[in-house]
Amino acid sequence: SAVISQKPSRDICQRGTSLTIQCQVDSQVTMMFWYRQQPGQSLTLIATANQGSEATYESGFVIDKFPISRPNLTFSTLTVSNMSPEDSSIYLCSGGTGPGGELFFGEGSRLTVL
């Protein structure tokens, strides 16, 4: 199993600013993903974080808005750029050891944009 730590756990930000969320895994995982979850809703996959290369984004999500880094197997960051109130959400980092395997989740980062 893997333990995933995210920070910040929550933040309140001003419109137009950017926030970087960090995700640290306590063991090596092959796959790392970033999801967004509106309160009371399901998870929407933002992108797959690829080690040492550009992330793979899902439809509706672009690198300019959500730049992602993954410099090694245990660490990734997601930046929410030029934030608007519509970006208010919970952002979840997850990791897995292979395609189709169990995913481990962080506790999430709750972002409120005023």
Added chain:
Amino acid sequence: SQQGEEDPQALSIQEGENATMNCSYKTSINNLQWYRQNSGRGLVHLILIRSNEREKHSGRLRVTLDTSKKSSSLLITASRAADTASYFCAADQAGGFKTIFGAGTRLFVKA
């Protein structure tokens, strides 16, 4: 839309009763997983069923999978108040590396 559908969206039962949640997905899959999320927390993996399996048990959990109908169900037997949470199915797409989550069922178990 990324997501499959789950029903019911919300379910309220008495402690001791069984809870059944259903999930439908859109694409061919390798596996189907179920996760639980307590309010304000991350997701916790419950059970995984492979595409060549039809039924799987784990403690009070029973999962079925019908790939011809692209559907799955999760049964929680003898529910407890501590089972109150949201439950999500998650489809591991065949030929891919990503996991797509269903809309989720919010279960409330009354003591």
